[in-house]
Structures are given as C-alpha cells and as structure tokens.
Amino acid sequence: MEYTESINGSDLDIIFVATPHGAAMKEVPVLLETGVKVIDMSGDYRLRDVSVYKKWYGHEHSDPGNLDDAVYGMPEFFRSEIKKADIVANPGCYATATILATAPLLISKAVKNDIIVDAKSGTSGAGMVPSPRTHHPFCGESIIPYSVGTHRHTPEMEFVLDAVSKSSPKILFTPHLLPIVRGILSTCYMTFDLEMTDEDVERIYRDQYGKEPFVRFVDEPSVRSVVCSNHCQIGAKAFGEKVVVFGAIDNLVKGASGQAVQCANLMLGLKETSGLEVPGMGV
Amino acid sequence: MEYTESINGSDLDIIFVATPHGAAMKEVPVLLETGVKVIDMSGDYRLRDVSVYKKWYGHEHSDPGNLDDAVYGMPEFFRSEIKKADIVANPGCYATATILATAPLLISKAVKNDIIVDAKSGTSGAGMVPSPRTHHPFCGESIIPYSVGTHRHTPEMEFVLDAVSKSSPKILFTPHLLPIVRGILSTCYMTFDLEMTDEDVERIYRDQYGKEPFVRFVDEPSVRSVVCSNHCQIGAKAFGEKVVVFGAIDNLVKGASGQAVQCANLMLGLKETSGLEVPGMGV
C-alpha cells in the first residue's frame, strides 16, 4: 500500500473508500494512520459487534479497534458524532430508507419492536458488475424477491435502530428487485403500542425531521420525486393498531454517495448541503 | 335492453359481462332471466353482504337475490359450485394472487388471522382509460403506493378467505403501481400459530395445489414467469414465528379473462384447461 506515502505529508483532508466488503477493513487502518479522515462506503464499519459481522459477512473482522470508533454516517441521528469522527461508515441504501422511515416511531415508543420491511430497489443497487439477476432480459418487466430474510442490511438496520431508540427492534426484511435503474421504496409495517391517529403519526415525523435539509414528510411519497437528489420522502398511514410507513430515496445519492458527501461536509466543517442542492428528477 | 330478445331463443350458452361496477348488477338479472349462464367480471357479485358492498362501492346493491346465488369464480376452492352455477363472480386480480397465496396456511390453521399484504401490480390493472396515474411520464421509472388500506379488494379477500378457512382474517392491504404492463406480485406476511419449518409450509401448499393445473409452488416465484399465462406461482419462506408467502400471476389472465375462461369451461362441461394451455412469456 505504497499510496499512503503520497498521502503522508499531502494536504488531503478526507478519503472515500469504495472497495468491496472485506477489502475496506484492510485499507482503512492504513489510511487512518496517515492522519486523513475516512468515509468507508462498504459494510465493514457499520456493525459494532464483531460476532454479528462474522455471522453476516462470513469472515472475521480484522480491524475491531477502528470499528469501535466508527460513526454511522446518518446525519439525521449522528450529526454531532460525525462532525468529530475520523472514520465514518456510510450507511447501506436499504438501511437508509428504512431507518429514516421507522426510527421516529420507535424513538417515541409509539410502536412495538416487531417490524416488517418490504423494500423495492432499482437495479443500480446491485453494482456495476453484470450478473444474471441484473441481465435486462431477466429483470425487465418483472419484480423479483431475493435474499428473503438473509440480506446483510438486516443486522445493520436492527443495530442502528436500537442505537437510536433502545427498542431492540426485530426486522423481517424482504427486498425486491424492480425494473427501474435508480430508487428505493421501503414499505414498513409496524404495530402501535399506543393509540394513534394519522395526525399523531405525522406530528412525530414533523417533530423529528422538521429542520432536516433532506428529509420530508409528504402525503404521497414516490421514488420518482427523489431520484437524482439527496432527498428522502416519508409518508405514513395508520390502520387501527397497524401503521404503514414509506421511505423513498435515490439509492445512489441519499443511499450512497450523496449521503457520503453530506457526511464529508460535516466532517470538514463545510456547509452540510454543499454540492447536494439539486432538486432531482421531479415529476 | 333489447339485446335480450336476440338472446332468448338463441343458442348462446354463456355471457361474459365486462361492465363497470354498478352497471353489471343492472344487466345480470336481465340476462339470467333468458336462461343463459353469466360470468361477471366486475366486483358486483363478489361480496355476499349488501352492507359491506355499500360501504366499499358507495351505492346500494340492486340485485341481492342473485348475489346470494353467485359463486366466486376461483376453481381451486369452488370448483364443484362453479360447475353448477348460473352466475359466477370472476375474482379481482389482487384478490386472486393473495387468496391463492394465503388460503392454504389459513385453512390448515397454521397461522393467525392477521395478514399484511404488500402487493405490486403492472399498469394494465388500471384499465383502458388513460389517467394521470398511468400516464407514462408519471409512473415510468417509479413505484407508487396507492389506495393504502382502502382498496376494494380488501373486503373481497377477507370474505373469500373466511369462506374457505373460517378464520375471520383481517387484512392490511397496500397496493403499489409498478412500471411494468402486466403482472402482480402479492407479498403476504403472516404469523405462525404452530411451529413450522420451510418444509412444513411447502407440504401444505403441495397438498393443497398438487393436482391444480394452474398453481405451482416454486423456489423463486417471479412475475415474468407467469406473464401471458393462466399460471400462478407461489413461494414461501419461514422466519421464526413469521412466514412470507409470494403469489405471482398475470393480472390480465389468471387475474381476469383467463380465470373467467377456466370457469366457463367448468360451467359448460368442457375440459377445464381448454384455450389456456399457453406457457406464457417464460424467462
């Protein structure tokens, strides 16, 4: 890793590490040694518990020390920690949509800890490498459930939601591949612990996100409205003792590089929205 | 309605009534008077209880007598009744996918009566009339939840599932509009009342549908596999006390005209699969 020589003594402030899972935890400690700040795009620094990491990623974690220091890069819940962090774990795309959609009700103790997440993602979530599942003749004009109950964002959601709400959430997560390129819609089903109306629910979300630059509670959330932007749209509807909450993001922006830039702005003392004030594709 | 004159004394055996809700219940009694058999494609004869009908369709039912005699046109559960019926109510598209996916577990008393149905439909489900929601620039490259908890197929699913399982099911139904033309995937979440493995679940479905010509339990159900055919694919996966069941159909075939032809074959003493032995679009 000779490139660290050129980092030492350079005026680099921050590095975005975009390697596969497993590779990042080899690079990150070397980079941190040089004194540069790091935002890691992989899953390597998102879970705190090395045994959970091993269970879901299939190998030991080789950098538990920095894992302890890593901050989860979701400004809506960890803004002050991100500002001071040397190493930030950028959230997963499904996790971003789902945590933003469900955390406020968990934090307010309005719902039980049992959550069903039925999520739908565009194909760009699968990455740049062609595969049978993202081969257009296979995924076009269809919708395909996959990794049912076994997707790695499950422990990430549970860990982070517990960190912010102390509610020990249990998530049943079913991702589906949509025949669109960009965008995630996470449809989340929860059960009330308190009696709540739609208005009560809306108030919780507006209280939580009212000052956030990139999260909006709306009547009719849709993927199209947020694609190409760093925005997250959230909508909710109560039905007796159940509530459905929708979270919509662009998986490549708020669910990846956009959120990373938002974190970098915070880490470097820049304006949080710098470079992110793009309205998106809109209608 | 002078066309009944040409029906009287003709050799017509059966009529498919494809009118909007509300119009069908005006036509059907006149047609039945002529002695012809009727399959109604609308929602007018799917619910038995006129007060439930009024609540969800917004007007009184004007033909309660024939409503009492109408048989729900799902051969998998009402084959012998369909054979003898004069009036068959052809099932709704979402209802078909969802009932076929959930009934076996309810019948076997393996699950509680609380069901979450997260369904995704192609745009052809919205009919022939252009509307803002099906305008391509609006629905393309997006996924849009709509009629959350208020869709008319909710009471239809509850009524029919109760008729076949005596389980008083309560359904929270969230339909989503997909940017594909044909196909429905209904993702259904239930809670076990018994301890069950994936194998136990599979056995229940194979016992229920093993001899059915158009319902198959598969490992990886997908919309593409059934589009253009009368087939329904079902898949299931158990997670602790929860189970996810998928039902995939072509909303225009098994979810509409194909199922109607299947019923007509039964009502007329023809081979049940006549005209329906098309493999579909496949992979």
Next chain:
Amino acid sequence: MEYTESINGSDLDIIFVATPHGAAMKEVPVLLETGVKVIDMSGDYRLRDVSVYKKWYGHEHSDPGNLDDAVYGMPEFFRSEIKKADIVANPGCYATATILATAPLLISKAVKNDIIVDAKSGTSGAGMVPSPRTHHPFCGESIIPYSVGTHRHTPEMEFVLDAVSKSSPKILFTPHLLPIVRGILSTCYMTFDLEMTDEDVERIYRDQYGKEPFVRFVDEPSVRSVVCSNHCQIGAKAFGEKVVVFGAIDNLVKGASGQAVQCANLMLGLKETSGLEVPGMGV
C-alpha cells in the same frame, strides 16, 4: 461426438442446432450424415459465399458443401425449397424483420437498391449471457446505437434480398438497443424508382403477403402487437420520392424459434402453423 450413435437408428426426424456461430458448422455435417434433418439457429449457413462469411465472421467456413445446399428458412420466400431441404439456416432476427419489410418493393422494382435500415431491438436479442451492454443499470431508460454499419446481419439481408429480387441491394444498417425485453422494429427507408402512392405501396404488400399466415400489412404497426407471437406486422408510408416501411416482430419468435418451428412444420409435412397459433400479447 458420440451422441450421433444414439441418433443413428433412432426415430428422430429433425434437430434444431442452437450453438454459437462457428460451432454449428462442426456439428451440422455430422448430424446430416445420420440422415436427420437439421435447422441451424446460428449464422453459419445463412451466407452462400465463403469469402463473405470469412469477412464478417472472422474465420474460414469449414463446411462449404452443406452451405451450398442450405436453404434460408423464411417460408414467405423459400417455402417450396424448405419443404425439400435437409438443412435449413434459420434467419437472424433483424434480418427477418428487415427482409419481410423491404423485399416486396424490391421485387416489384418500385425502389432503388439503396436502403437505410434503422432498427431497434429488445435486450433478449443479445442472448442469455450477462454483459455490460445488457446490464440493466446501463441499458435501462436509454437507447443505445451499436455495431453501426458493422452488424453481421448486413450481408445476410443483402444476400437474401438479392436472391429474391435480383436487385443488388446496398444496406446501411444501424441497430439500436431498446430498454424492452422482446421485440424488433425495423424502420426502412427507400427511394422510389417509380411514382407511387400509399395505395400502390399497400397493394404490393397485400399481393405479396395476402395468403401468408404470419405477415400482416397494418396501418399502425407496433412491437407490442406482435410480442409473444409468430406474427410480423408491416406498415408503409410514401413521401414524394421516399418511402418508409416498418417491420415489427418478436425477435424470439418470428425472429428465432417460432420461425424455426414454422420451417420444421414444412420440412416434416405438418400443418405450417402448428404450435404457432398464439395471438401474442396484443394491446
């Protein structure tokens, strides 16, 4: 190639060879030796001239003898030859749409030999193997011109059109990849040599194809109308000295296996339309 032993003495009538270009010309002679009839799906037997083959496919042709005997499997122009053939070269997908669209005007000497073909194909034309071009995040929501002027169907179209019209056609062929799974639209531009109205043009097509089971001249051809069927729709419009002709097929049916079955029916003395009487996806 020991499988030929099991063919010898068997009651096999016909074999469809579906191998890559280059592999087929190794298999076909061995199969023909056994006395079985062969339909080859590759490009190996579509061109008569071995030097043209070498130029476009990049290697020598190793079976020039059978190449001489091979019949081009397009029943609309070679029906009687196909009936008697032992080896049929099944046409390419682009070639099928384009030849059916342009041959009648060339045969009738109504147009010059200079043809521009602007063709658009669904992604299934690229085959089963995932590649960067058919990776959904790349080809979705786009249209991509490729192999401009260098596609191998160019000499195939020129050779076959010359065989049926003796007009020495020169084709400039520009294929485009569409973000749909199935279907080809070939938009063909020609220059009149005679003065012609739309009615004159239509008469030429109706005279040519009036009795064909799978080719229809229509006002508004579209891909959707023919997908999942063996039909070809053709439309045309004259503008002064130019004429635009559209040919629409399902690349996987009339442009591949459907046409092969049509040929097999002819070769085996079966009804030409057997197994092919499927209406397609329609509107």
Next chain:
Amino acid sequence: MEYTESINGSDLDIIFVATPHGAAMKEVPVLLETGVKVIDMSGDYRLRDVSVYKKWYGHEHSDPGNLDDAVYGMPEFFRSEIKKADIVANPGCYATATILATAPLLISKAVKNDIIVDAKSGTSGAGMVPSPRTHHPFCGESIIPYSVGTHRHTPEMEFVLDAVSKSSPKILFTPHLLPIVRGILSTCYMTFDLEMTDEDVERIYRDQYGKEPFVRFVDEPSVRSVVCSNHCQIGAKAFGEKVVVFGAIDNLVKGASGQAVQCANLMLGLKETSGLEVPGMGV
C-alpha cells in the same frame, strides 16, 4: 389580460411563456408592449413564413410583426442575436437534437440536402395531459412510430437548417415513442457530396462545437448520459457515401426549459451556464 398591469412598472426582466400553440401568439404581443423580454416555449414564433405556419399549425398567424423579430433560441447558432433579442422562440425538442446533429455537415457543404431523420423520444415529450398513446399499458414494452412525415418539427428543422447553412435541406422525419420518460435520440442519415473519412467528419464537429459549453462530440452517444442535464452528445460514422449522425439530449432540458434558461442567461447578460451546471444522470 389584466396581469399586464402588474407587469407594467414592475421590475420583471423576462417572462417564459408556456402556453399551447396558438395561445402564445395572443399573449406575446401584449407582454412585449410592457417592455419585458419574452421567451416563448410554444411553436408560434419558430417559423418565419406565415403560410408555412398556417399549413402546419392549421390556423393563421395573428402576430406576424413579432414573428419577424423573433430569434430562434439555439445559442450554438444564434448567440449574438439572442443577446439582443426581445422575443426568443425556444426550439422544439426533436428540432434541437436534429439541428445540432446535422447543421455542421450542411454548413461545411460536405453533404447533400436530402436528410432522413429517424428520431426516438421518451414519453415526457408528449406533455402532462394523459392520452391513449402515453397510457402505460399501451406504450410500455413497445416502440411506436407516429406522425410519420407529418410532425410539426419538420418545417422548423428545414427552416432553421436553411437559415444557418443556405442548403435548402429536405427532411424526411420519422418520430418514434420510446418506453422511457426522458430523452431523445435523433439518428440522422445524410449523403456525402465530398469524400470524407470519420476523421474528417469528427474535425468538422469539433471545429463547430469545440467551445460550446453544452455540446460534445463523443464516440458512443447515449440518452442516459445526457438525461437530467443540458448537454447534447453527438456521434457520427461514415460509410462510403453515407454518414450517420446521432444527437442525444434530454427533451425536457436542452430540448425545452434548460435551453430556455441558457437563452435567458444570454438575454440578461448573465453567465450563459448559470443554473445549468448539472452533470445529469450519467452512467
């Protein structure tokens, strides 16, 4: 039109008129009277000849005086005129892609005046009002030629190309509706009058557009690369005496509001690229 009262004496600099064809020419003269500058998004001020206007739009032009003064809002060819204009006619979407793609070869006298334009547009080009053609179940998974040879952008292209090249071009224009939301690819076929290589062609385009902020000559132009941006990608390939030129834009940006903002920047003495420095959806 009482709103002009509030314009009089206000500090409004410029008004974008976005009304249907026919309505704009009623509004524009009233607005110009107030001294404000106007950019008209409709087709009303794009053609200079009132008889051509009447032929293609079906009614008389009621404002021929301002029509004489209107400048065609394509900065690449009318930058200095736009800077001084009071009334700018914003170009049509198809016209933008096609003129940018073909003008350089016409200007350089490298090609004959006979041009075939095979264009493909996303559905947003059809506007906000739902119609049968843009109903998703009709246009999804298909490609539909329409208005063959009768589209109103034909005289616009011919008029503007003649204005810039004095070549009396004759265009055969065939638009197709693509099942994507945004983007136009215009595939243009021309015949050389001079002998030219690919390098010669490329040099002509680089000379013409080398300093343009929004037009790029590239090897592989695609719609995806320009969607959500004000960029135009152009590619070209020579084949003997023919040449194919591709022009790709986002019909809603460079083909509509983006180009209008570019003109407004010029008319108001602002930086030409203000508000338009968005990279687009990219890969």
